[in-house]
Amino acid sequence: MREYCRGRVLFDQPVFWKFNRLFSVKYSCRIRFIYYGKNCIGMDIHGFTEDYKNHPVLFIGTGLSLRYLENSYTWDGLLKHICHEFKGNDEYYLDVKSKCMVSEQFDYAKIAEVIERDFNEALENDRNGKFKEVNDVFYKKMGEEVSISRFKIYISQVLNELIFRESKKDEISELKKIRKNIASIITTNYDSFVEHLFDFQPLIGNDILLSNPYGSVYKIHGCVSDPSKIVITDEDYSNFNEKYELVRAQLLSIFIHNPIIFIGYNIGDNNIKSLLKTIFTYVEPNSEEAIKIRNNFWLIMGFREVK
Numbered sequence: 001m002r003e004y005c006r007g008r009v010l011f012d013q014p015v016f017w018k019f020n021r022l023f024s025v026k027y028s029c030r031i032r033f034i035y036y037g038k039n040c041i042g043m044d045i046h047g048f049t050e051d052y053k054n055h056p057v058l059f060i061g062t063g064l065s066l067r068y069l070e071n072s073y074t075w076d077g078l079l080k081h082i083c084h085e086f087k088g089n090d091e092y093y094l095d096v097k098s099k100c101m102v103s104e105q106f107d108y109a110k111i112a113e114v115i116e117r118d119f120n121e122a123l124e125n126d127r128n129g130k131f132k133e134v135n136d137v138f139y140k141k142m143g144e145e146v147s148i149s150r151f152k153i154y155i156s157q158v159l160n161e162l163i164f165r166e167s168k169k170d171e172i173s174e175l176k177k178i179r180k181n182i183a184s185i186i187t188t189n190y191d192s193f194v195e196h197l198f199d200f201q202p203l204i205g206n207d208i209l210l211s212n213p214y215g216s217v218y219k220i221h222g223c224v225s226d227p228s229k230i231v232i233t234d235e236d237y238s239n240f241n242e243k244y245e246l247v248r249a250q251l252l253s254i255f256i257h258n259p260i261i262f263i264g265y266n267i268g269d270n271n272i273k274s275l276l277k278t279i280f281t282y283v284e285p286n287s288e289e290a291i292k293i294r295n296n297f298w299l300i301m302g303f304r305e306v307k
Contacts, residue, residue, distance in 0.1 A: 055183035056259040061271065063264030065193050068172055070163040072191065074110045077080070079115060082154065085130075086119055110269075112232035116151040123150045133157070141228075152227040159191045160224045172197070183258055186218040186251065188271045190230060204229050208247050213254065221271070241278060251275075252282050255293045262299040 003218075066073035073081055083093035093115075100110040123131050134153050141148045164172065179198045187194055195202045200217045204226055208218050221240075222230035231240050254260070265272050283289045 052259050054258045055181060056261050057167055057183050057254055057273075058185045059260055059262045059265070060187040060189065060194055061262070061264035061269060062189060062265075065189055065191055065264070067264075068165055068168050069191070069193060070165055070192075070265055071159065071161065073159075076106070078155070078158070079108065079111055081158065082119070082151075083115060086115075086122070107234070109232070109234040109237055113235060116149060116233055119151045119154070120149060145243070146228060148228045152232070154232045155190065155230060155232070156224040156227040162191065162193055162196060184213045184216045184218065184254070186220060186254070188221045188275075189219075190222060190224050192224060205244070206247065208250060213250075218251070220244075220251075220275070237274070249282065252279050254295075255296060256289060257277060258296065259298065260296050262297065277295075 019054075032267065062072065062074060066074070067282065080090065080093050083096070084090055086092070095139065096111055096114045097106055098109045100114065102110070123129075123135055125262045127135055130156065131150070134150050135154045138148060138150050141153075176197060182198065185198070185200060192202070198217075200215050202217045202223055204219045204220050204223050208220075219229075221232070231237060262272070270289055280290065280293075283293070
């Protein structure tokens, strides 16, 4: 079983999801049914959006890519995969991971920072080895005066190709149909699945401030198309919090004026907790604005189950 949450209300629902008619619209912004498996279980959530003039914004996490792509990873899974390719076994990763625990939880940003340092140093001393293609890109970019991490170049190579799950192709076709009913998308994913699926314009970094938000994908933690903007290490997150204050202000405006539907995250997701903590520093916790933002949220879970 999984928990589904809107505001403070939790619902227990079956684990397996199906996306047909997820956004069946009768009025300008009305979400009528969510289907699970073969039967609609009657979770009619149109009341969540019917009072809004604006279309909903989807906030999409890794769970969506995990469901539909063969080559998608959790944060832990991505770092483990890179380390296995780097060292040929899992022991190096487990050693690094064992030293990066904070408050009884693994700190993946710290883990990534250690791996990045070791990975970059190793490739610097092995120009034409296993990761020659990574070095080729690195030196080309440096020749263009673009500072970039070899580690992030490799991340972009791992996630660049979209390999769809054969068993999910019908579901993906249904998912494409909701495009016209979405205002925009915010995602912490690096892959290009969402913009490919909906044919939305990806926006990275400060580009978020310079364009029409409708029909756009806010890639707030970077994208495979620009490895230099990927946010994955402890230092990256610190820089993100310092550099993108205007971006966070724009996200706050979206949160106030649109229904926000979180898909592919879990309640304890560190990306979500960190971002919302930052966003809520702009408003008083018990203010009308804060209450309005909280009431705008609907969290959907369960997309990682794959059959």
